[in-house]
Amino acid sequence: MSQTPVSEKITPEVVAQHGLTPEEYQRCLNIMGREPNLTELGVFSMMWSEHCSYKSSKVHLKTLPTTGPKVICGPGENAGVIDIGDGQAAIFKMESHNHPSFIEPYQGAATGVGGILRDVFTMGARPVANLNALRFGSPDHPKTRHLVAGVVAGIGGYGNSVGVPTVGGETNFHASYNGNILVNAMTVGLAEQDKIFYSAAAGPGNPVIYVGAKTGRDGIHGATMASAEFSEDSEAKRPTVQVGDPFTEKLLIEACLELMAGDAIVAIQDMGAAGLTSSSVEMAGKGGLGIELHIDRVPMRETGMTPYEVMLSESQERMLMVLKPGREAEAKRIFDKWELDFAVIGNVTTTGHLVLRMHGETVADLPLEPLFSQAPEYNRPWEPTPAQAEITARDVAAPKDLSVALKTLIGCPDVASKRWIWEQYDSSVMGDTVLKSGGDASLVRVHGRRKGLALTTDCTPRYVFADPVRGGAQAVAESWRNITAVGALPIAITDNMNFGNPERPRIMGQFVGAIQGIREACLALEYPVVSGNVSLYNETNGEAILPTPAIGGVGLIDDVAKAVGIKLNADGESLVLIGA
Amino acid sequence: MKTAVVVFPGSNCDRDVAVAVENITGTKPHMVWHRDTELPEVDLVVLPGGFSYGDYLRAGAMAAHSPIMRTVKDKAERGLPVLGICNGFQVLTEMGLLPGALMKNRGIKFINRFVHTRVEQSQTIFTNKYSAGTVISIPIAHSIGNYFADEATLDRLETRGLVAFRYCDEAGELRDDANPNGSARNIAGIYNETKTVLGYMPHPERACDPLTGGTDGRGIFESLLGALS
Amino acid sequence: MKIKVHVTLKPGVLDPQGSAIGHALASLGFAGVENVRQGKYIELDLAETDPAKARETARAMCDKLLANTVIENYAIDLA
Amino acid sequence: MKIKVHVTLKPGVLDPQGSAIGHALASLGFAGVENVRQGKYIELDLAETDPAKARETARAMCDKLLANTVIENYAIDLA
Ligand SMILES: Nc1ncnc2c1ncn2[C@@H]1O[C@H](COP(=O)(O)OP(=O)(O)O)[C@@H](O)[C@H]1O
Numbered sequence: 001m002s003q004t005p006v007s008e009k010i011t012p013e014v015v016a017q018h019g020l021t022p023e024e025y026q027r028c029l030n031i032m033g034r035e036p037n038l039t040e041l042g043v044f045s046m047m048w049s050e051h052c053s054y055k056s057s058k059v060h061l062k063t064l065p066t067t068g069p070k071v072i073c074g075p076g077e078n079a080g081v082i083d084i085g086d087g088q089a090a091i092f093k094m095e096s097h098n099h100p101s102f103i104e105p106y107q108g109a110a111t112g113v114g115g116i117l118r119d120v121f122t123m124g125a126r127p128v129a130n131l132n133a134l135r136f137g138s139p140d141h142p143k144t145r146h147l148v149a150g151v152v153a154g155i156g157g158y159g160n161s162v163g164v165p166t167v168g169g170e171t172n173f174h175a176s177y178n179g180n181i182l183v184n185a186m187t188v189g190l191a192e193q194d195k196i197f198y199s200a201a202a203g204p205g206n207p208v209i210y211v212g213a214k215t216g217r218d219g220i221h222g223a224t225m226a227s228a229e230f231s232e233d234s235e236a237k238r239p240t241v242q243v244g245d246p247f248t249e250k251l252l253i254e255a256c257l258e259l260m261a262g263d264a265i266v267a268i269q270d271m272g273a274a275g276l277t278s279s280s281v282e283m284a285g286k287g288g289l290g291i292e293l294h295i296d297r298v299p300m301r302e303t304g305m306t307p308y309e310v311m312l313s314e315s316q317e318r319m320l321m322v323l324k325p326g327r328e329a330e331a332k333r334i335f336d337k338w339e340l341d342f343a344v345i346g347n348v349t350t351t352g353h354l355v356l357r358m359h360g361e362t363v364a365d366l367p368l369e370p371l372f373s374q375a376p377e378y379n380r381p382w383e384p385t386p387a388q389a390e391i392t393a394r395d396v397a398a399p400k401d402l403s404v405a406l407k408t409l410i411g412c413p414d415v416a417s418k419r420w421i422w423e424q425y426d427s428s429v430m431g432d433t434v435l436k437s438g439g440d441a442s443l444v445r446v447h448g449r450r451k452g453l454a455l456t457t458d459c460t461p462r463y464v465f466a467d468p469v470r471g472g473a474q475a476v477a478e479s480w481r482n483i484t485a486v487g488a489l490p491i492a493i494t495d496n497m498n499f500g501n502p503e504r505p506r507i508m509g510q511f512v513g514a515i516q517g518i519r520e521a522c523l524a525l526e527y528p529v530v531s532g533n534v535s536l537y538n539e540t541n542g543e544a545i546l547p548t549p550a551i552g553g554v555g556l557i558d559d560v561a562k563a564v565g566i567k568l569n570a571d572g573e574s575l576v577l578i579g580a
Numbered sequence: 581m582k583t584a585v586v587v588f589p590g591s592n593c594d595r596d597v598a599v600a601v602e603n604i605t606g607t608k609p610h611m612v613w614h615r616d617t618e619l620p621e622v623d624l625v626v627l628p629g630g631f632s633y634g635d636y637l638r639a640g641a642m643a644a645h646s647p648i649m650r651t652v653k654d655k656a657e658r659g660l661p662v663l664g665i666c667n668g669f670q671v672l673t674e675m676g677l678l679p680g681a682l683m684k685n686r687g688i689k690f691i692n693r694f695v696h697t698r699v700e701q702s703q704t705i706f707t708n709k710y711s712a713g714t715v716i717s718i719p720i721a722h723s724i725g726n727y728f729a730d731e732a733t734l735d736r737l738e739t740r741g742l743v744a745f746r747y748c749d750e751a752g753e754l755r756d757d758a759n760p761n762g763s764a765r766n767i768a769g770i771y772n773e774t775k776t777v778l779g780y781m782p783h784p785e786r787a788c789d790p791l792t793g794g795t796d797g798r799g800i801f802e803s804l805l806g807a808l809s
Numbered sequence: 810m811k812i813k814v815h816v817t818l819k820p821g822v823l824d825p826q827g828s829a830i831g832h833a834l835a836s837l838g839f840a841g842v843e844n845v846r847q848g849k850y851i852e853l854d855l856a857e858t859d860p861a862k863a864r865e866t867a868r869a870m871c872d873k874l875l876a877n878t879v880i881e882n883y884a885i886d887l888a
Numbered sequence: 889m890k891i892k893v894h895v896t897l898k899p900g901v902l903d904p905q906g907s908a909i910g911h912a913l914a915s916l917g918f919a920g921v922e923n924v925r926q927g928k929y930i931e932l933d934l935a936e937t938d939p940a941k942a943r944e945t946a947r948a949m950c951d952k953l954l955a956n957t958v959i960e961n962y963a964i965d966l967a
Contacts, residue, residue: 104879156690160721161631163592217821241879243818245825247590247634302821315823338589339832426692426721428786428793429629431596445791560791636829637847637928638956645837645953674956681958686904728901728959762904815929830930830954837952839945841935850894850929851909856920866918874912 010035018045024376031370039308039356039364046274046312047281047371050536055376056502057534060515068528070491077198078119078270079189080530082492084556088446089193090453091125094133094186094496094552096535100241101183105150109183110158110244111316116187117162118270121253122319124197124260125189128430129444130159132169132185133457133496133550137178139413144173147181148421154244155185156424161246162253165433166425168442170457170550173413179540184496184533186552188455190446197260199269201287201322201348206266208280208291208346209328211335212252212318215276216301218242219314248317248340255338256319264327271318277311279320280346281354285368290351295358299341307356307363322348382508385468439566440482441555452560454488456553461546468510472517472549479553480525487563488555490525495532495551500544502536510547511536518549527553581808582622583609586652588643588671593629593785597665600785601626604801605809614646623808624661625652627668629721629783639682639724640670649675661705661808662777663800666722669769669779678770678779679737680729686762690723694793695760697745697768697782698752704775705807706744709799715752716796718782720760725781727763727770734764744769744778810855810863813886816876817848851875860887889934889942892965895955896927930954939966 015025018041028036028044036044046052054061066074072089073081079093097112113130120127132155137144159166164187201208219242259265267287269279276298284291295307301315323331328344335342349355356364399405409415422437434452435443441456458478464471476493483490495518500507522528538545557563583601587594594611602608610620614632619625632643643649649671656662656677664672672678685691694717699710710716729737737743745768749758754766761781769780784797818824824846831845857863867885876883897903903925910924936942946964955962 104877107880153689160690160692161590161592161634163630213823216823218823243823243825243880245634245823247631247636247825247829250592250631250634251589301823423693424690426690428692428719428783429592429596429721431599431786431789431792434791633829633833634825636826637833637954641953641956642829642833645833673958679958681956683902683959684904686902688904688908726902726904762902817929817931827930831932833953834932834949837949839949843933843935845930845932848929848931850896850927851906851924852896852927853910853913853924854922856922870913870916870918873916875909 010038010041014041018042019049020045024048027374027376031367031374037364039311040366042308042312043277043281043354043364043366046277048375049274052274052278053375054534056378056380056536057497057511058377059379060512063515064519064529065522066528066530068492068526071528071530072193074528074530075532078122080492080494081123081196082530082554083193084446084453085451086449087193089191089196090188090554091120091123091191092186092188092494092552092554093119093531093533094184094457094494094550095119095533096496096498097183097185098181098498098535098538101151102147102181104241105147106154106157107241107243109151109154110246111242112183112185113155113158114244114246114249114316115272116185117164117249118319119272120187120189121256122197122268122270123191124195125191126257127164127187127189127253128432129188129442129455130164130166130185131455131457131552132166132183133459134169134171135177135182135461135548136173137181138175139173141175141178143178151181151183152421152424158244158246160426162250163429165427165429167427167433167444168437168455168457171418171421172461174461174546176543176546179543180538180545182498182538182545182548184498184550186457186494188453188554195260197265197268199267199283199286201267201283201289201291203266203322204289204348204350206322206325206348207328207344208293208348209321209323209331210298210318210341210343210345211255211321212340213245213248213315214299214301214341215305215310215313215315215318217305217309217313220309220312242314242316244316251338251340252317252319255335255340259331259334262330264323264331266322266324268319268321271320273314275311275313275315276320281368281371283320283322284348284354285372290349290353290355290368291346292349292355292357293346295356295363297343297345299343307358311356380502380508381505382512383505384509385513388466434560434563435486435565440485441488443486443488443557443560443563445560450559450561452557452563454483454486454555454557456482457550458482458553459548459550461548464510464514464547464549468513468547469517472514473521475549475551476518476521476525476527479551480527483553483555486565488557490527490553490555492528492530493522493551493553495529495549497532497534498538498545498548498550499536500539507544514547514549581605581624581805582607583624583626584612584619584622585609585626585628586612586614586648588614588630588632588646590632590634591628591630591667593665593783597626597628597785600788600801603788604798605805612648614643614648617647617651619651619655624663624804627662627664627671629666629668632667632671635724638674640667640674643671644675653677656777659774659776661804663706664779665783665785666781669781670724672777672779677777678772679733680727682724683726683728685723685726691760692719692721693760694719695782696748696750696758698748700743700746701741704771705804706778706800707803708807709803713752715748715750716799717794718784718787718797719793720782722781725763726761727767729764737770740773742771742773742775743767744771745780810857811888812853812855812863812867813888814851814867814871814875815848815884816851816881817846819880819882822880863887889936889939890967891932891934891942891946892967893930893946893950893954894927894963895930895960897925898959898961901959942966
């Protein structure tokens with residue numbers, strides 16, 4: 001491809017293709033005091049996307065309880081951090097990869113696992129467990145079988161290869177997911193509390209380092225393809241789905257943890273969905289500083305990549321870090337050992353601006369503070385979900401034949417055994433899995449200790465659909481019960497809010513209701529939210545998915561030997577029913 | 581007993597096997613990087629499970645050519661005991677220390693579950709703490725564990741007593757439905773001619789702790805401890 | 810009728826296998842090796858004897874199953 | 889010089905991936921499909937310009953790394 005500079009002409013169409021409304025674009029103009037060039041527009045579009053800015057959900061998310069005696073770091077960083085005693089911390093988060101998994105189930109699910117792993121080890125934690133919450137369409141829909149097979153293989157293919165056990169999850173089937181499956185992946189890691197790494201850049205002049213895999217033209221927004229300057233074959237060059245490389249990820253985990261054992265790192269951030277743009281902007285923005293990057297120093301997989309492409313690429317298995325001055329050689333030695341790319345691509349500045357240079361020439365320059373403080377935030381109109389008539393047990397006719405009823409129940413895909421799924425996951429690597437899939441919560445021993453973490457993911461979307469408030473509360477309560485059922489104390493949750501189009505008041509009402517329910521349950525149970533992810537616009541042809549706020553719960557048990565499973569152990573044991 | 585565990589890029593059971601070895605033998609193994617060319621003075625080399633070089637091209641193919649493996653091959657041919665677990669077994673066949681090849685499971689999928697394998701020989705450095713015919717319960721975790729060799733090789737393995745373990749049911753019967761991956765003649769592990777090199781698909785290191793996987797795998801490490809100390 | 814299908818990653822799509830093979834060849838001492846890409850090669854027999862129809866069927870197989878055209882290209886040979 | 893390598897399983901070696909593809913095609917309604925075999929297709933650029941030497945290098949690559957001759961055959965094309 002030629003190296004022609006990208007067209008500077010920003011037409012209303014180009015703005016719309018970047019997902020910005022005319023009002024939002026006006027804000028860009030005000031902030032810039034001039035027309036942005038295409039690269040700058042790309043940065044705005046990424047930072048103000050729903051995905052990065054949480055513009056539709058923020059006002060509601062703010063109402064969730066996020067603090068507590070055991071919370072070390074709540075939402076806002078790459079993942080949430082809780083105190084698990086002995087100077088140790090558990091770090092965890094759940095994230096969706098819905099759309100890519102529908103298009104390319106294997107790679108979509110695989111890169112979803114890769115992304116959430118990076119969120120966790122970026123903070124200094126060794127990932128010790130993966131879970132996944134999956135929703136597929138109706139089992140007899142022609143696409144379902146292929147999607148299930150691909151997603152499960154992809155999750156296994158990535159997790160098994162990096163050597164992190166996949167210990168639990170949940171799987172539902174419902175026609176509302178026919179055209180929009182949900183793939184939510186959760187990673188839990190362990191770190192020493194005095195070795196947790198955050199993303200705020202510090203120390204003007206400090207070197208900014210790029211490590212991991214090279215940057216290619218992966219996932220660059222389809223929106224930009226209309227621009228005339230791209231050649232005819234540009235479509236072939238712009239895969240919108242990334243291919244994951246778990247091998248590189250495994251090396252990246254080991255290399256980062258090796259470097260993190262020392263004290264060379266000032267700040268670190270993985271290049272997630274919004275790539276180099278969000279990582280550099282967030283690191284500098286959080287530090288209240290500026291950052292200058294030399295695009296030509298970024299390791300690239302392809303020739304002729306423009307600054308726009310480099311900044312918007314969603315290539316996987318990459319990290320950005322700020323080092324203490326003079327520590328580059330030490331870091332490079334480690335990344336060389338693991339045969340990963342390593343490049344000093346810029347430095348921290350005091351300008352408060354993101355400045356991008358290509359062969360010395362400035363190709364973008366925008367102020368960071370307003371990018372955050374003036375980011376759009378919407379309180380979208382919403383309608384409460386109408387209350388449904390209560391159905392009591394007495395309203396339902398008793399089944400004539402109990403054994404038929406039982407068979408129907410256990411034969412239903414949601415209830416049937418998921419063993420054929422979890423046997424494709426390596427659940428015992430790392431040698432600390434005490435309880436794996438098949439029971440209530442899973443249990444992973446803290447390496448070298450007696451204590452362990454109880455982990456579960458839960459949501460019953462049809463409850464949330466019927467009554468978002470109670471359904472949201474129920475998901476939290478179920479996660480609490482699953483953790484309690486193995487003998488552990490629930491500590492905190494992560495959430496993954498999967499909903500339809502928030503611009504429709506009915507959908508927004510589901511979201512608001514679910515948040516309210518989650519909030520009430522978390523407060524009542526002293527079970528705060530320490531991290532989460534929002535995935536909106538899960539619709540096909542105007543048909544929204546069932547509202548699906550997946551909850552990932554983490555609990556602690558002092559001694560894994562005292563945990564209980566669901567297995568009946570001997571003849572003559574008593575069965576006791578408790579509860580309401 | 582002194583042990584070296586070779587770490588390839590992409591190994592992921594290196595720590596697990598080191599923990600098992602240390603717990604059972606009382607001595608921490610040396611972790612040897614694939615790019616090293618020298619082995620420390622040891623009684624045993626372990627090639628751990630995982631996805632060396634991502635299992636790209638073929639499982640074990642690239643690891644078989646890494647610098648340390650030249651030394652390992654040399655010493656193994658002169659009698660140094662080598663235990664290859666899962667990916668380690670794949671590496672051993674790729675480098676020709678063991679015959680045959682490991683292919684994709686017949687069901688294609690990755691399988692992680694407990695299986696039963698029968699100890700075929702009890703007179704080896706790896707199995708002297710078991711009796712022949714003992715059935716051990718042990719996890720597998722692989723998608724490429726379907727052992728293949730031509731008929732002549734299989735016959736030779738049988739007549740020379742080089743089949744180390746076979747997949748079986750709980751009672752020790754060699755049934756096809758107890759064969760998780762389609763391996764020829766239910767083979768789960770084999771020895772070289774001198775029975776000093778063992779390749780084994782299941783993970784004994786994951787069956788050394790009653791809390792996480794039972795203790796049926798301990799016998800392998802206990803046997804080695806007895807034979808090599 | 811024998812059908813031969815090559816499924817390759819589209820240009821620009823990351824090919825981790827290909828790069829790993831490239832590294833391995835280099836470290837085995839093969840010099841001057843570049844752009845290693847790995848794809849799939851599928852052979853099958855089709856009862857259909859009309860070349861045009863066979864090709865059409867093969868194309869449908871590729872679109873539906875053998876390749877994911879989001880990331881892969883395919884080429885069909887009849888023999 | 890572009891080198892194209894086909895690596896296929898030897899006749900007689902079971903090919904579970906090939907059979908799985910065969911089954912999947914059948915369940916998608918493709919009739920009359922038989923003997924599905926899946927192999928690898930590797931492309932690379934070699935600095936060598938002499939065809940004979942290039943072929944020799946390619947053969948060495950296959951013997952050493954690209955194919956496992958216990959179970960696989962290979963074929964080399966120069967382009
Ligand atoms: N996608 C999955 N990955 C791993 N384990 C799963 C998955 N789906 C279900 N499981 C496991 O199957 C068991 C039953 O799941 P589920 O029916 O959701 O349980 P429950 O409703 O009792 O919480 C759980 O132990 C769960 O961990």
